[in-house]
Amino acid sequence: MNRVGTALLMVLLVQLVLVFSLYRAPSGDASAGAQQPLTKAAYFHIDEIHIEDGHGNKVHLEHRGERWVLPALGHLPAQQSRVDLLLAPLAEENTGWAVAHTLPARQRFQVAHYHFRRKITLLAQDEPIDTVFLGTSPGFRKVHARNDVDNAIYSISLNLVDLPTEQGRWLAEDILKVRAPLRIAADTYVVDRSSGEWRLGTGEQPDAAELEALLQNLEQLQIEGVAEPRPLDEAELILEIEGLAGTTTLAFYREGEEHFIRSSDHPLLFRLSRYTFDQLTGIALSM
Template sequence: MKKMITAALALLLVQVGLVLVLNMGSKGIEANTPDTLFLNFSPDAVQSLQITDGEGKTIVVKKDPSGWLMPEHFSAPVSGNKVKALVEKLAGIKQGFIVATSTDAAKRFKVDAGNFADHVVLQGADKTLADFYVGTAPVFRQVHARRADSNAIITIALSSFELETAADKWLDTSVATIKDADLVGLSVGDIKLKKTAEGWQLEGLKEGEKINGKEVDALVTSACGLAVQDVLDPKQVAGLFSNPVFGFTTVRKDGRNVEYLFGKGKDDYYVLKASDRNLYFKVHALPVENLQKMTREKLIEGTKVTGEVSNAPDQK
């Protein structure tokens, strides 16, 4: 019996040794303390974030005095909340036990420099704060990962879906929206609204005519609430604005007049160009078409709506 136990223990030791040898990389087995931070950086120190996916698509977001931007996508504004959420999550991720350390294992788990699902680099003002690879997913919301300065392959709580490389996933979709408190005037075709202490007033009301507050509020809400879907290449869409199909002008509390013009190609969306930005945005058709349908008659109580007028901007 003792000989059998001794033989079994010897076999176990051989198996453990074999596993260690197979998983040893050039640096050997590395020390690792589970449940400690995977990365070591302060979220406030991050100045840029770069993500490259397995197909070679890369997104770069960079901090600017005006906020976060995508320098390689026409410097379009980025959702600061999205950047903050991801950076803070990465800073707080805990690491588990080492899964493997060999070069072959890195390729197998797709955390190799030449074979990965995602490669993430965080830069500070003058140095790299974090550089790591994300690979296969053993379970839901878990991935294998490896820091660029380490051979250790571990499992962390992260998903590749959180590492988007498409510009529209990072875009600040509220870039064209207006706070109601900042809007003091609105012109849409022959509709001219002005905000007073008593509320919105429609210019040119005749004696006895009364403004339809519900319709006015709906118009203002629609004009203020435009959400953009993507940033577009000026070379492909700027020509649409030689003959814009629709437009309106806003007057801001600070005295600025900001014009919103819309172009329409063969696609089922509109292209927005606001006069305060040198950018072109894709917007959904429905809110634009609802604005186009608004007429002065609808804003006056008791007026019979006889038809719709064109709200296309005047050509200069």
């Protein structure tokens, strides 16, 4: 082949490469391989969240002031760390590569609008921002996720165990904690610090270790959710606690292997761990 023929062949090859690179059509969606946010949560102030599980169970969260609350439970505060755990991966601006895009994959991974394990709706100023379906788990603390308006299915860092659809399990665990008591009265003891130091009702000093246990357990008091209303036997312990904000009465109940606490500040009955129940009902302040 002469020089002219060789040159023409090289020009033709270059043209073919250019045509291929310019007109190569993407397979599937135009954004099939693109890394993009799962939601627009990073660009809005999300102030309302709806969570469903496909079986009629729902949780509604609202952001009021500086905290998240549960309207269905009288706007009691929600556990902030649990809400953060939900919003963080949804607001992630780079969710990585999509693992699938097809309609059959939606059903297989349970992220279809008719077949899902969780449906998360995010709102800002009463306007829906995004709806995300969560489905099967591809690995430890991972879940398949799909935005309702997109075909792409991602694997994000989230655990469905952390997204219960029971209102009570979203309550702030420390809702009943006692921060700075001034006087504590029970059937078997009264202790106050009106004189500047803790004294029993008799004027004697309380047992230091028992007093520390009482104060620490009240300050670290945590509930384990809301219990269904039920008739209960007489409380095993009633504490009347006075503080700067007023007086609160805490009543502790045992029913078989279950333990409950009721506060005069709230109309609900709360679940309590056996450990906390035993710690508080076993206090003996007398020396």
